[in-house]
Amino acid sequence: MTMEHRDGSRFMDDPVSAGQEEAVRRICARVTGPEAGDDVQVAGLPLGGLQVWLESPRHRWRFYHRMARELRLAGWHTETGPERLLLLGWSAVCLSHRVRMLGAALKGRLADFDQTAFTAVMLATRLCHDGFPMADVPAEVEARCADALRWPARLADLEGLERRSSLEPMRLRLAQVAGLEAKVARRCGEHLVLASKVARTVAGGAGPARTRTAGPRSAAQRAGLTERMVCVSVPNVAESAVTAR
Known part of the structure; x- marks a missing residue:
């Protein structure tokens, strides 16, 4: 049914x-x-x-x-x-809304690296002034910037989720969403790498150098895999026929 x-x-x-x-x-x-x-x-x-x-x-x-x-x-x-x-x-309506929100993020907040750099400077300065351990400042700034960006947590929530549908239009929409998520994840990773570098500079070079943030990189890899697989995972036939095989 x-x-x-x-x-x-x-x-x-x-x-x-x-x-x-x-x-x-x-x-x-x-x-x-x-x-x-x-x-x-x-x-x-x-x-x-x-x-x-x-x-x-x-x-x-x-x-x-x-x-x-x-x-x-x-x-x-x-x-x-x-x-x-x-x-x-x-929901086709909700997936279309997600497409709009992901696109808006890429053109809006995630296109503004200056704001991330400014935020990282302010956070790192405040943490250092408050006596936060210097070696932990870059990681703390990166975590707070990730919270401010919001999308790293949203993408991490969907880890391990298999997105599929028996309807061709819905599969295409899911693939579009997955492709945009991969772009958002990569952009978030770039922002967090910048935040970590800025914070490390403010803290006098404390903390290990990081060339890429693991969280957004993993999200990008997951989203890319979903994009490739979602359109071929289920034939466009009645669901009862799919489950009967």
Whole structure:
């Protein structure tokens, strides 16, 4: 059985994609933060898709809307209820929004290396003034710049996620998203390398020299692999025919 929504999202009676539960849990835990991150629960739905809920009722409604916003940015159709959040499959509308956001990031914040350099100088100066260990300043500045860029964490959340669809238009959209994610990951890596170098200079050369940041590099490699594989992973036939093989 396959159900379709007006925005082009679908959910089916086959198991959820590999890595989907883990990716959703990471996204929701990051969005809720320490206040409710440990309370995030994820389980499958009988017809496909996932349900997400928080064990603690404190501020549940506010957290559900935060989680739904971030999950939609990842490309999933979500519906928010009073007790739980439903994730019902890929959405063409949400994937198109992700394409726009990735493109905007590449043309906007990720195109501005001067802002990263300025931020790194200010952070490193403040840390040194506050007595932060000199050898740890570059890594701390890099981590804070990564938080400011936001996309390194978003891409890391999707590690191990298998993105596939039996619909040709959806597969093409997923491939487009993966290609843009690879570009964003590479650009983020360049920003973080710059931040580390600037911070090391401010700290008087403290800390090891780094030519590339491991996190964004790995994200780029994962995204590139997804881009190559997503269009050929599933034939464009009915899902029941795919799962019957």
